[in-house]
Amino acid sequence: MKEISCKLLVIGAGPGGYVCAIRAGQLGIDTVIVERSKPGGTCLNVGCIPSKALIHAADEFDKVRHMAGDKAMFGIRVQQPTLDLAATMDWKDGIVDRLNLGVTGLLQKAKVKILEGTAKFRDGKTVLVETETGSQIVRAENIVIATGSAPVELPVLPFGGVVLSSADVLSLREVPRKLVVVGGGYIGLELGTAFAKMGAEVTIVEATEQILPHYDAELVKPVVKRLAELGVNVLVGAKAEGLDDQETGLVISDGGENQRTLPADKILVTVGRRPCTEGLGLEELDLDMAGRFVRIDERCRTSMRGIYAIGDVTGEPMLAHRAMAQGEMVADIIAGGRRVWDKRCIPAVCFTDPEVVSAGLSPAEARAQSIDVKIGQFPFSANGRAMTMAAESGFVRIVARADNHLVLGIQAVGSGVSELSSAFALAIEMGARLEDIAGTIHAHPTRSEAFQEAAFKALGHGLHM
Template structure:
């Protein structure tokens, strides 16, 4: 098979990789992208998109059940609903298929050559790809490593049988009667809550003293309250030891001693690890930061002409971070002057209710030596939230006490994920409390709580 020679080779067609390739193609760079499975990566195929589809289906079913049971106060009555999980998964797969097809179309439009197969490095400029038609050799001036990440497997609970990762959880065709989620981070709680709404009996086992340990207690309280209301059992400061002798229960050790929790399925969601071993990467002798590839402010690795982006470079493992890195690297390869100068990367937890955070939490700001002002406005005082029966939660602003410069913005509540863009833009543009408080926010919207939080931090909120 004839060798391919190109200016830019991107390995991995996840959010970072395909955005890098598309932007490079737009800039006229001769680009090849290699992907072992479908374009879109974890986020599009077995992560962000399919999980949000399942979460939405679960929320719709749950809301309909509440109407059928007369538990809503809007006066709506419906017949008792049911769930065909196989049909739901089919609907989810349809969304994924359309989006992956869209990515392929965008790559083709940008004149990017797509090679399907698993790449293995021969050296820093050459890879061999096992394709359906044989081995393909690709030589490039510049290489971008965008290989992504995989779910972390516990030695005591290897994947297989009733022990599954988030990937398998999103493809289940039958609803498990009893589901145990090992790991109370955002992946575990998002999927655990969704399955509880679909009808599973869910138990969460978390090793730390609080679920969602990356957030402070104020943000997490509305979520834990809703978990209790849903009947989801939560064990904190508890360690998953392994399967019982019969293999039908999870053995857990905690403050109450050792106990067995019966389970039909056990979802292990304790994090993700970079896909930085294999494919000949270890032979390149790239500098590492723990398990991650070490990069500078231009995503350059320790080897000339080799870049790395996305999950393989470390936290935060977020698709939008990878996309921004991919776009930047493409422009650097095209000769433009770019460097990573982002002030914040928003994170969202699609639990019930949702959590969104941009910039610094209050504790983080104080740890950096700032004296801060904190303004918090509850959705119980927001008209739009009340009309949507989603008034549980608040918006919070963290600002420097001396200059009123906004350092962080957080919210917990129904559909607050949609506030993430406003939060990030405020911080990126160096907004002060006066900027947010003096901006007219449309009424009635949840976004008014952002303005009110800023006013509260300045000492004169209008509606509380």
């Protein structure tokens, strides 16, 4: 059996793992990374990237459909378009392949040794890796667990047949006539909206009383309105009970005895994600756990010396950019740097139509901490750039302390607001005050002007409304 010794072993080549390995290699650390599938993890292969490609294709198809016949959107008139989903999926796969090669190239450039296989702990310094060519032992001074997460499977709706996971749906070659989405969180709504634009008859089934339950109701309202315009049927307070006897529909209930069946060609289940720790051999270690997740401190250290954990395997928020930031930090720490996780906010983006962004505290969260706040909100219906793009739905909102105007949170809902998320996060991280945002010249005409206008409004002198 072959043996390898290194200073750092990274288990998992998702966003957190490959960033950690690349940074470690740049710092001159002898690094090995193990990945059982393709580099990039869920995000690149069956998550963030392919889903956004599909969402964009759906958006473009929907725009063209609205130019067909007598509609003449923007004065443009076209023939009735058709969608070849198989060709769309091939285009999406091409993007994923290019990024796979890019990640591999970056790892190689950083002189990281890549092992394709499955890792299992033997002890806190030794890992067995099963590869296609045989078993290898890796002995490492430091180990980073970056194994990510996988879709949660409902006992009453196991994946297979007509029941799809968020990964499965990204491989469909035809648009289903009737699609039922179980779970009204961001994954279910992003994919459900995309398929509705591609022509599917979509129903969203959500157990709570609001879709996007982790966002405040004001942010969700424009999304609900758009779903209705797209013909999406939204059922809240509804529980999935399982397939009907013919496996041609989903049985739902209102939580009581009242049941009915929703006809479905495909059922997409998006009710959350679970950490990927099975088969990793964690039973051979003495790690403190937080439920199913690995417990870490402010330096991503676990309870065992020399073992770190990053990304989804450590719990919420399960976001690729959080994992990347953790991975970069851990590499610096292993190289001898003095780093600590002290982020003021981690922006969250929902790529629905319209998009939703949340960074920092919402008004309710700030008030729950007994903070007296000033709130400024500016609608895109008063923004020139939004008007020129026929995208007037939504707004930008700033939450600041009433006493010193320190910005505590920024939220937005609207077309393309995901691209404002970095500006929102930067303002909070840099300790900006309302006067800083209001006093910064924002280019005209852009959607970003709504950010400045929201600050003016919070200061009591809104200019354009």
